[in-house]
Amino acid sequence: MQNELVIKNGLVLLEDGEVRTDIGVKDGKINMIGNNLEGEQVIDASGLIVSPGMVDAHVHITDPGGGYRDEWEGYITGTAASAKGGVTSFMEMPLNQVPATVDEETLNIKYQAGENKLKVDVASFGGLVPFNLEGGIQELDAGGVAGYKCFLGSCGDPLITGDFQNVDDYSLYEGMRQIAKTGKVLAIHSENAPITDKLGEIAVANGETSMEEYVATRPAFTEVEAICKAILMAKVTGCRLHIVHVACKEGVEEVIKAREEGVDVTCETCVHYLYFATEELNAIGPVAKCSPPIREQKQQDALWEHVQAGNISFVTSDHSPCTPDLKDTEDAFEAWGGIAGLQNDVDILFDEAVQKRGMPLKQFVQMIASKPADLYNLDQKGRISVGKDADFVLIKPNSSYTLKAEDLEYRNKISPYIGREIGAQVYKTILRGQTIYSKGTGVTAEFPGEFIKK
Missing domain, CATH: 2.30.40.10 (Urease, subunit C, domain 1)
Structure with missing residues (x-):
């Protein structure tokens, strides 16, 4: 046969x-x-x-947890959710696992943690941090990472040895110079940390607790400023650049402008930015907290226009779950900033893009499969073709259904999509x-x- x-x-x-x-x-x-x-x-x-199985290019798995995050999402539950959601392969971020994936040793620790625990295929990001500029980037390249990731926004816990750390301007510049030599892509979380951190401190001091007030401390210009900085660095260093989870139209417009100037830069947005809006966040609560934040309805409408025009290369989940206690608060500023969404990539995107907005099926496949596979050189993925x-x-x-908590494969049955x-x-x-x-x-x-x- x-x-x-x-x-x-x-x-x-x-x-x-x-x-x-x-x-x-x-x-x-x-x-x-x-x-x-x-x-x-x-x-x-x-x-x-x-359809080709989805390639979700932005997923956080917290395995190993290092004794700090052992009850967060592991490979077994994370890849089970991926399978149930139609995501056959994903790109794993170099955080929130402990230790973060920043050199040969930590990359091998991650590979060992996932051994015999994967229900789908997993490609890895290596981290760019201030403390791996003396050979760590090259070790990650040799170890098989498909791309690199850094944070301009604040990240990591300084009390946890081996946790991730956001870059300063010099680390970004020097890291991009080194990554450019590998030919691989640097994906960047773009937010102006000094401004957003200070605005958050002021809001807390004033007694603010709501989700809408949290959003107000991370205005769109703080995202755009960081995107512009990253693009300038890419021009100087020749590093291939990808802006992750763009949440505002102005950020997409900067990427369009840079591409027209010959910069090798792309961007993604996330399902939650295309599904929720600021106006409903107080009712939903911190389960929908993330950064950059979910912005107002007019921003969502503009993001959809850019998705349909092809200006946003693809859509991801930015699956970043935590334990229930970190979401179980009425204070948005205290809650963990991450959304669990991996299991509902395909069904929501098919419904929202194809069925509700008339996206051609050819474009749907590009958005969920072929474009992310191409960007990260996952050459066996993303297309239905011989070989x-x-x-x-x-x-x-x-075929409508209402999502219930018991439907979720996640270790912790938390998601803003429950009840939708x-x-x-x-x-x-x-x-x-x-x-x-x-x-x-x-x-x-x-x-x-x-x-x-x-």
């Missing part, structure tokens, strides 16, 4: 458009695409959309030809995922 698996009767999202055809899989790869294919196993995808990894998500359109009606469902997820989730039987008990090393 030429094919070990055949997916039949679905609407298949190929790179040049959607078509009703069959997909043949052998040895974990897409073996053939055509009509009337035969295989040892057949999956009937009638009534379903067959690529047989990674698929089967989506049932126009979502108009599409993930029915099956396949990694390299193996079903890792189906609506009927749930997430696989096996761990077929692998670390992707570049």
Whole structure:
């Protein structure tokens, strides 16, 4: 038999458009695409959309926790949520694990922590921090990271040895010079830390506690200023640049301008910026706290315009969960700033982009799969074409459900999407030809995922 698996009767999202055809899989790869294919196993995808599995380019897994964050999201639960959500591979950030991933030793600690715990494939970011400029960047490159990440906004806990740390201006400049030589991309969290930190201190001193007041301490200009600084440094150093989780239209506009000037820079936004708005945050509470913050409705509308115009390369979850106690407060300034969203990337984006706003399916695939795979050189991912990894998500359109806490695979069942009606469902997820989730039987008990090393 030429094919070990055949997916039949679905609407298949190929790179040049959607078509009703069959997909043949052998040895974990897409073996053939055509009509009337035969295989040892057949999956009937009638009534379903067959898309490349999503590549979520922004996910935080806290494994190992270093004795500080042991009850945060681990590889087992994080990759199970990924499988249930149709995300077949993701890029893992170099924080919030302890120690942070900043050199050969810590990268190997991370690889060891994930051994035999992955239900999906995982590529790694290496960190750029002030204390790894003497060889750490080169060690990470040799160790197989697919990209680098740094923070201009404040991050990390100075009381935790080995935690992540935001860069100063010199560290950013020198780090970009070194990363440029690797040819890999530097992804940057762009916020002006001195201003946002001081505005936060003033708000706390004034007794402010609400989510809307938290948003007010991180105005859009503080995001834009940091983006402009990063772009200037990229011009000087030649470093490839990616701006993560852009939350304002002005930030996207700076990226557009820089690209027109020949700078190699791209940007992403997140599902939550396209779904929630400041005006509803007081009612939702700190479960929706993140940074940059969720901005007002007019900013969300503008972000959607940029997504549909292709000015924002792709959309991610920025999955950054914590333990319940860190969200269980009425004081937004005390709460952990991170949103759990990995499991609801595909269903929400399909509903919001395709079903509600008419995004072409070809563009939907670019947004969730091919563009992030291309940026980070994940050359076996992101497309349904012969020779690529047989990674698929089967989506049932126009199939509403209400998300419940017990539906979540996360270690801690926290998400701002709980209670929301979502108009599409993930029915099956396949990694390299193996079903890792189906609506009927749930997430696989096996761990077929692998670390992707570049």
